[in-house]
Amino acid sequence: MKRIKSGEELRFQLATNLFLGLVLFIVILPLWRVLMLSVTPFRYVDRSFGLLINPSVWTFEAYSQFLSHPAFLHAFRNSLVITFGGVAISLFMTVPMAYAYSIRTLPGRKLLNAFAMIPFLFNPGLIPSYLVVTGLGLQDNLLAVMLPPAVGVANMFIMRNFFQEIPQDLKEAARVDGAGEFFILMRIIIPLSMPILLTIGLFYAVGHWNEFFTPLLYLNSAKLQPLPVLLRNILMAVNMNEYIEYDAFSSSSVQSLKAASIFITMVPMMMAYPWIQKHFVKGSLAGGIKG
Amino acid sequence: MRKAIVLALFATFLVVGAMGAGAQAKLVDIDLWALGAVTEAGNPPDNWVGYQIIRDKLGINLHLVLEPSTPTDQDTKISVAAAANSLPDVFGVNRDMLMKIAKAGLVAQVDSLLPKMPMRTKIHYNDPVRTKLVQISGKMYGLPDPGAMDRVEGVVIRKDWLDKLGLKAPKTLDEFMAVAKAFTEKDPDGNGQNDTYGFGAFYESTGLSSAGFGRRFDCILGAFGVAGMWNLDSAAKFQFNFRDPNFRKAVEFIKRMNDEKVMDPTWSAPNKDEFRARWKQGKFGIMWEQFAALHTQANYKDFDKNFPNGEWVPIMPPVGPQAKSSNGIDIAQARIYAVSAKAMKAGKGDAIARLLEWMASDEGYYLCGFGVEGVNYKKDAKGFISFDGIAPELAYTHKSQQPITQLRNMVYINNDIELAVRYPTYKSQNGKTMDPLATWKFFKNSPYTESTGAGLIDPPSNANDFKRYYDENLIKFALGQQPLNDQTWADFMRGMDSLGAKDIEKAAKAKLIDAGLLD
Amino acid sequence: MLRNVRKHAVFYVMLALPVSYFLVFKYGPLVNAQIAFKDFSPLDGVWKSPWIGLGNFLTFFSSIYFWELLRNTIGLSLGKLLLGLPLAVILAIALNESALRRFRRIVQTITYLPHFLSWVVMYGVLLLLLSPDEGLLNAVIKAAGGQPIGFLYTPKWYPVVVILSDVWKEVGWSAIIYLAAITGIDPGLYEAAEVEGASRLQRIRFITLPGILDVVITIGLLRLGNVLDAGFHQIFVTYSVPVYSVGDIIDTWVYRQGVLDFQFSLATAVGLFKGCIGLALVLSFNRLAKRYTDSSLF
Incomplete structure (x- = not known):
């Protein structure tokens, strides 16, 4: 806790936290509404603004419809594999790349910048990428989902920026002591850059976690289906309801199912975030230097 | 000895295994x-x-x-x-x-x-x-x-609302409008609030054959004899329906429905979910819907729960000034x-x-x-x-048994065996007997506009601009976002021609005559 | 020169794997992007399909909606950037400055959540807020004696809805990266400023903002590079015919064109066109950034 010393500080804190409170309110209102929708029985949907629904009529049917699906656990596991595997591959490539790009004296730096920027700017579309992935024989293989987005160019440049901010003297001192560049990367750069590594890791993780399109394209076997594909299939099938002949899987309203699917995907990522926040300690870089 | 037996057995397995692999x-x-x-x-x-x-x-x-x-x-x-x-x-x-x-x-x-x-x-x-x-x-x-299945969609109406207001099911377009107005203004659900509409729809339009207002409005266009994109009556009459003077009258009718606020205002949004949620919540009393989406137990039960005494029944599509009517276009499926x-x-x-x-x-x-x-x-x-x-x-x-019949759509032929078990009769909450197939049969016997040829017409290379121009103009006319008069209508027709409407007609006609679907 | 290269050899070793990855997964598709100039036939494959020059580009340029699409795309995209980026920076700074640690964490976690809402769900949320007959906002308008507004169906309002809903969804998420940047600022600077009697706002102005300027500029330039991506999914699920004139963007047009036809070359051609615009913007703004600040992308 900062000590509040003066009237000015007090006013400043008041203004800041009022602003945050306002943002929180604006964000939470619709979110709350979605949460309520996910537990609202169909007959109440749209009957009120749904911000306050008597808990006695709450129904978790929509959630149970997803969670009780025979393929749910399997799909969840696939998603975990894709996410953790994908993040590992991504960081394994992005970190050394960003570090090399952060060396201002590196010959050919301009060329390297262009090398990374061109694919970022020019998006060749679906078919050219599909041909590459299938050309490598990766269809029906989880790697088809994990490999193509392994390095996000924007993520790489942002990480490079952070590496550039690390004081030169630190690296020079290590080099004088005879440390190699890999040692410097592992023992100095990475420990000092935990906030950005975690942030970028989170970006990659969320990207993999939410992705449904590439799995839909590349993964044919039902056994490889990740969570977003399964959720989408359940949702969309309900959506196509003129074809539903039997009361098989559809017992909640489409709205509730959509809302519930959101929370099912959101919860694991929500739990991961506070853990990452812990590393967002102010001045962690400078602290590292002193220590 | 024992070892030898084991070995012999093992060898036998190997041989059998290899044969199996060979087979x-x-x-x-x-x-x-x-x-x-x-x-x-x-x-x-x-x-x-x-x-x-x-x-x-x-x-x-x-x-x-x-x-x-x-x-x-x-x-x-x-x-x-x-x-x-x-x-x-x-x-x-x-x-x-x-x-x-x-x-x-x-x-x-x-x-x-x-x-x-x-x-x-x-x-x-x-x-x-x-x-x-x-x-x-x-x-x-x-x-x-x-x-x-064909002819699966048609006009349906809330019979309980008609009964409450003492109205008869509409037969002509004028009656259709009058009922829609009464549904909007006379509180047919009796909840004391002005929260209902006469007609509900959404913009359901994908290819060229359903361009314009989309399929949900075909029952109204049909009353003017212009359902669907094309007039396929004969080679002599073949043309885009929008060239027909009756087409403009149909647009004017839809505009009137919009102006008098008897249509659910979400009608121009492309949202099927929303549309289906809204009829289940009793927002409107007339619509054009698919029989299974309406009347099978899986779909009807939500409406049934909300309105145990509610009742959707099929009616014939409204008859227009020249005694025409149609529930939509008939394309082979x-x-x-x-x-x-x-x-x-x-x-x-x-x-x-x-x-x-x-x-x-x-x-x-x-x-x-x-x-x-x-x-x-x-x-x-x-x-x-x-x-x-x-x-x-x-x-x-x-x-739990759904996976074992996943391939059923490859074997089904819509015979009575299948239909009886696919669309079973059941009892609604208040004890009414619901028979989805009866609804389908009603639609099957209602007037449709034969349009099989429309499915064979290839879109032009600028199909996207063509369709957007067409849809956008019609919907803006109806919404009042642009005035509808002789001048603007002529501009609209000119615009269609400048996008190649005449060439499309020519190519389509040749193709259909060639395929034996137009004479 | 050569000696300099040898001195940096270890960095090239670090680059070996990522560069090979780029060659396969990023340049491979770019090589295949030659179909933009070809009449692509799957049977012949990418290399053997016949060249047709700029035909695919002309299909796009000759659309009667071309200029409108360009205007809508750039307008919506810039609107999101110009409103979203400063707001994310402000949110990050406010989060950093707040002395209420627990509250700060809650705000941070909650504001990050909307990023996970798909646009399909967001559309439902927007309807609940904005629909003319039962939306929350229209209920307020009606209570105040006004006429309800069909925000999603009116050309005047639709762009506002698109930009604000995108900012709402992404602001907390975008703020994370600036928060990470703020953690990198040396606390010694703040202490020194405090000793010299600088006010809170002065400290933000002269220490925090310059401290994260680099990241802001990098992200801003990267976003400019993709300025012709105005958010396909968002527009696609929220637009409708009455607002095509302000909401139809390049990507939705390409999508509709693709649905009506089997035109993969066209999508690729448009992708390349967008890249050219992005490249021009990045280069010119990179130069401006270099001239007026110390930071730039390269």
């Missing part, structure tokens, strides 16, 4: 991308008896992939696989996509397969109009199964399976014909369509399905 090598691998019946339920289990039969009797090693749930996702998957020339051997595909990939040379001609599956050909591919759907220059590029050119080249044609023929045999039909007899269903002397003495959780209609 396996003779199996033909068939990759099938099927349109699953309940996609979210997942594949049949690995030990599904069907796989066994297909392997042992037909010598086919079937690799089954269920295509995604939505038509858009299916199209994406097929078109991307097509672009990479990696289509599976057999796959379910919609007609538009089939035509595109067939023209790119990726799909095999299948005329030669028909003699190899006489039974299936007789039962499934016997309809000349359906056959035309898959033909290019007289050759078949797909196998059109009869599973899709088919579930199409195609064979990739690659598979045919690899000599898999015979095996594919074997597989499809088996599916049309009694054994294949009942197994794929209803599961195992005596376990998942029972069959009476006439072949009708019942569940007497079947444990409910083993009935093939039960949630």
Whole structure:
């Protein structure tokens, strides 16, 4: 806790936290509404603004419809594999790349910048990428989902920026002591850059976690289906309801199912975030230097 | 000694194993991308008896992939696989996509397969109009199964609202308007609030044949004799419907409905979910809906829960000033399976014909369509399905049994056996007997505009701009976002011509006459 | 020169794997992008399909809606950037400055959640807020004696809805990266400023903002590079015919064109066109950034 010393500080804190409170309110209102929708029985949907629904009529049917699906656990596991595997591959490539790009004296730096920027700017579309992935024989293989987005160019440049901010003297001192560049990367750069590594890791993780399109394209076997594909299939099938002949899987309203699917995907990522926040300690870089 | 026996046994196993492997090598691998019946339920289990039969009797090693749930996702998957020339051997595909990939040379001609599956050909591919759907220059590029039902949509009305307000079901357009107005203004649900509308719809328009206001408005356009995009009455009359003076009257009518606020204001948004949620919540009293989406138990139960005394009944589409009426356009429907050119080249044609023929045999039909007899269903002397003495959780209609009949849409032919069990009669909450098939039969007997040819017309290269210009202008006229008078209407027609409407008409006419669908 | 290269050899070793990855997964598709200039036939494959020159580009340029599409795309995209980026920076700074640690964490976690809402769900949320007959906002308007507004169906309002809903969804998520940047600022600077009697606002102005300027500029320039991606999914699920004139963007047009036809070359051609615009913007703004600040992308 900062000590509040003066009237000015007090006013400043008041203004800041009022602003945050306002943002929180604006964000939470619709979110709350979605949460309520996910537990609202169909007959109440749209009957009120749904911000306050008597808990006695709450129904978790929509959630149970997803969670009780025979393929749910399997799909969840696939998603975990894709996410953790994908993040590992991504960081394994992005970190050394960003570090090399952060060396201002590196010959050919301009060329390297262009090398990374061109694919970022020019998006060749679906078919050219599909041909590459299938050309490598990766269809029906989880790697088809994990490999193509392994390095996000924007993520790489942002990480490079952070590496550039690390004081030169630190690296020079290590080099004088005879440390190699890999040692410097592992023992100095990475420990000092935990906030950005975690942030970028989170970006990659969320990207993999939410992705449904590439799995839909590349993964044919039902056994490889990740969570977003399964959720989408359940949702969309309900959506196509003129074809539903039997009361098989559809017992909640489409709205509730959509809302519930959101929370099912959101919860694991929500739990991961506070853990990452812990590393967002102010001045962690400078602290590292002193220590 | 014992060691020797063990060795001998081991050797025997090896030999038998090798023979087994040898026998396996003779199996033909068939990759099938099927349109699953309940996609979210997942594949049949690995030990599904069907796989066994297909392997042992037909010598086919079937690799089954269920295509995604939505038509858009299916199209994406097929078109991307097509672009990479990696289509599976057999796959379910919609007609538009089939035509595109067939023209790119990726799909095999299948005329030669028909003699190899006489039974299936007789039962499934016997309809000349359906056959035309898959033909290019007289050759078949797909196998059109009869599973899709026709004339499934029509006008329905809230009978309980009519009764409450003491009104009769509307017959003419004027009565239609009057009832819609009463539904809007006279509080038909009696909740004391002004929260209902007469007519509900959404913008349901994908290809050129449903451009404009979308299919949900065909019942109104039909009253003016201009349902659908084309006038296909005869070669002499052939033209875009918008050239017909009655078309402008139809637009003016829709504009009046909008101006007088008798339409649910979300009608111009493309949201089917929202539309369906809204009728289930009693927002409006007249609509154009699909019979199963309305009346099967799975779909009706939400409405039933909300309004135990509510009742949707089908009515004939309104009759216009020139005594015309139509519930929509009639386009031949088919579930199409195609064979990739690659598979045919690899000599898999015979095996594919074997597989499809088996599916049309009694054994294949009942197994794929209803599961195992005596376990998942029972069959009476006439072949009708019942569940007497079947444990409910083993009935093939039960949630847990959905995977075993995933291929049912490949064998169904819409005979009475299927329909009776697919769309069973049930009791609603207040004890009314609900019969979805009765609704369908009502629609089937209502007037439709024959329009099969419309499905064969190829979109022009600027189809996208063409369609947008058309849709945007019509909807803005109706919404009052642009004035509707002689001047603006003439501008609109000129705009259509500058986008090539005349050339499109010319090309379409030639094509339809050539296909024998216009004379 | 050569000696310099040898001195940096270890960095090239670090680059070996990522560069090979780029060659396969990023340049491979770019090589295939030649189909933009070809009449692509799957049977012939990428290399053997016949060249047709600029035909695919002309299909796009000759659309009667071309200029409108360009205007809508750039307008919506810039609107999101110009409103979203400063707001994310402000949110990050406010989060950093707040002395209420627990509250700060809650705000941070909650504001990050909307990023996970798909646009399909967001559309439902927007309807609940904005629909003319039962939306929350229209209920307020009606209570105040006004006429309800069909925000989603009116050309005047639709762009506002698109930009604000995108900012709402992404602001907390975008703020994360600036928060990470703020953690990198040396606390010694703040202490020194405090000793010199600088006010809170002065400290933000002269220490925090310059401290994260680099990241802001990098992200801003990267976003400019993709300025012609105005958010396909968002527009696609929220637009309707009455607002095409302000909401139809390049990507939705390409999508509709693709649905009606089997035109993969067209999508690729449009992708390349967008890249050219992005390249021009990045280069010119990179130069401006270099001239007026110390930071730039390269």
